[in-house]
Amino acid sequence: MKFYFEKGKIEKSWIQQYCRGDWEACVRYQKEEAGIYHPxxxxxxGHINTNLK
Structure with a gap:
């Protein structure tokens, strides 16, 4: 997420809400902690943003 935020491809609200806020609700975090692959x-x-490349 940091990469896409720094490139201006996602809004700051994603970082504030999940990365600096309720990170335990972050599906990416949950998958990483469980050792489950995620794109x-x-x-x-949890949704896939097909605009991010």
Whole structure:
């Protein structure tokens, strides 16, 4: 997410809400903790953003 945010491809609200806020609700975090693969373009709420490349 940091990469896409720094490139201006996602809004700051994603970082504030999930990365600095309720990170335990982040689907990406949950998958990483469980050792489950997730694509780089998966958003914190679990949806796949096909605009991110």
């Amino acid at each position: 780089d373009n998966m958003m914190p709420d």
